[in-house]
Amino acid sequence: MNDSLPEEIALRTETDIIVVRKSVREAATRLGFGITDVTRIITAASELARNVFLYAGSGVVRCRVLNGSDRVGLELIVEDHGPGIVDIDQAMQPGYTSGGGLGFGLPGAKRLMDEMEIESVVGKGTKITIKKWRKGT
Numbered sequence: 701m702n703d704s705l706p707e708e709i710a711l712r713t714e715t716d717i718i719v720v721r722k723s724v725r726e727a728a729t730r731l732g733f734g735i736t737d738v739t740r741i742i743t744a745a746s747e748l749a750r751n752v753f754l755y756a757g758s759g760v761v762r763c764r765v766l767n768g769s770d771r772v773g774l775e776l777i778v779e780d781h782g783p784g785i786v787d788i789d790q791a792m793q794p795g796y797t798s799g800g801g802l803g804f805g806l807p808g809a810k811r812l813m814d815e816m817e818i819e820s821v822v823g824k825g826t827k828i829t830i831k832k833w834r835k836g837t
């Protein structure tokens with residue numbers, strides 16, 4: 701999407717989450733998001749990336765600038781080919797965890813972003829799209 705933000709960040713090891721955080725910080729800052737929103741986007745991205753690492757083993761994060769006619773935003777797509785999520789509504793419940801976590805990653809990410817969409821097929825994988833729109837002009 702630009703010089704310092706790779707279009708795709710591979711998630712293979714835990715340190716790749718740091719790469720995601722750094723890239724997302726740079727992209728959101730360059731787009732003109734304020735520090736509070738930058739922090740929200742980084743937090744949401746790292747929760748989703750951590751889930752990929754924990755539940756699917758590996759995956760990818762793609763970043764894209766959204767250029768609407770009257771607004772600018774950042775879209776992140778976090779995708780894996782892991783086990784998939786059996787019950788998305790249940791996974792979105794605050795406090796639900798299958799893995800001994802706190803169960804706040806997914807609902808937290810939704811709250812921090814403007815839009816979140818989960819597509820998941822059991823046995824095939826999970827694709828989560830999150831968007832944040834920049835306030836003001």
Ligand SMILES: Nc1ncnc2c1ncn2[C@@H]1O[C@H](COP(=O)(O)OP(=O)(O)OP(=O)(O)O)[C@@H](O)[C@H]1O
Pocket residue numbers: 747751752755756780782783784785791792796797798799800801802803804805806807826
């Ligand atoms: N990429 C994924 N692939 C498969 N299952 C997932 C994936 N992401 C989330 N899940 C399922 O959704 C549940 C809820 O995820 P969430 O991130 O909200 O909580 P958690 O990871 O269990 O705990 P934490 O609060 O530490 O993030 C997980 O326990 C897991 O069962």
Ligand SMILES: [Mg+2]
Pocket residue numbers: 747750751801804805806
């Ligand atoms: Mg989690």
